[in-house]
Amino acid sequence: MATIRIGLDRLPPAAHAAVEEHTGPLLAVEEAAEGFNSEIAARVISATGTWHVKGLRTDHPRAWTQCREAAVAPFLTGLAPALHWRVEVAGWDLLGFEVLGGHHADYAPGSPDLSEVASLLRRLGETSRPGSIELRHAEQRLEHYAAHPDDLRFFAGTHLLHTDLNNTNVLVDDHALQGDRARLVDWAWATRGAAWLDAGYWVIWLIAAGHAPAAAERWAAEIPSWHTAPAEGITAFAAANANVWSEISDADPDPWTLRLATAATAWHAYRRTG
CATH class of the missing domain: 3.30.200.20 (Phosphorylase Kinase; domain 1)
Structure with a gap:
């Protein structure tokens, strides 16, 4: 809320x-x-x-x-x-x-911002791990949404994650050097977990912006950490997020929450049948 x-x-x-x-x-x-x-x-x-x-x-x-x-x-x-x-x-x-300049990232298919967001997530994956600071763990946040308790092991890790890849949280500065134009704002939901999870969160927003699930995953594959994720782990993550967004949209059925719930459900369906 x-x-x-x-x-x-x-x-x-x-x-x-x-x-x-x-x-x-x-x-x-x-x-x-x-x-x-x-x-x-x-x-x-x-x-x-x-x-x-x-x-x-x-x-x-x-x-x-x-x-x-x-x-x-x-x-x-x-x-x-x-x-x-x-x-x-x-x-x-x-x-x-x-204060950052620039515009909110455009996630639509064909947008030039997509490569900048991919570069941003690559750089985030290379940043220092957050040491002993207090952060919730990804497996804790998804504990009540995973299809099976064993799935939580896929989400555990030590990397610093943003977890809210809403395009309004990404600012792209057209005047900066290419490949270094995007920045992530609003770290309220920063989390510790597996390095590939932010690419997974991005997939949901990409589908909501008009990408087919396979096309969204191809953008996720631009992030090196994505290739460390086992296929069953990605499917488990898609299932958990379908449950997350179903709960959110039921409690607060705004157009944007319904759009994200539809996207998360579509991704999970793709993972089960693809």
Whole structure:
């Protein structure tokens, strides 16, 4: 369920002042329309720079997402917006990120963005493993959705995963060097697991964007880690995600959740019969 968004001007004065200790007096605030996890999401502009600010109350049920984004940020140089500061005051946890330019990735068949996303996922697969920071494990997240308990072994691993390959979480900068244009934002659902899982999550979004399952898997095959996945593991992952999206769409039957549920079901059907 989406978190209710509020304006930056509704922060307690102490929290607002703490932000301005990092930014200087604010000249403009542009509230963000995208995203579901943050109560505060805005681009703030001052005489000294521009930041993307995300925030939640410290007693919010998803307050852990702020801690998770702060914890993984040091591992994501060149992959995600840099985290410049964090403020925890007056019951609020606020993160100040680098502002990225560019457009949301287009996942449609034939899009030039697809190769950039593949390059991004290759680079993510090569990044440092997240050490001892607290992350949920992929097999924990999928525990109640796997078709068989034994399937969970396929999802276990030590790699840092994003797990939410929604195209609005991928920004592509047309002015950057080719092969280095895409960045992943919103690491609230960062997870530890098998290296190939992010390619698998991408498959579902590609199918939802109009790719046939076989074509979507060919894009996943551009990611080296995909080739480490056993065929039965991929099928198990497709089955688990069909169950995930069925539950989500039943609880919140918006057009986009129904589209993802249809895509996940189509992928699972392909894996069973292909």
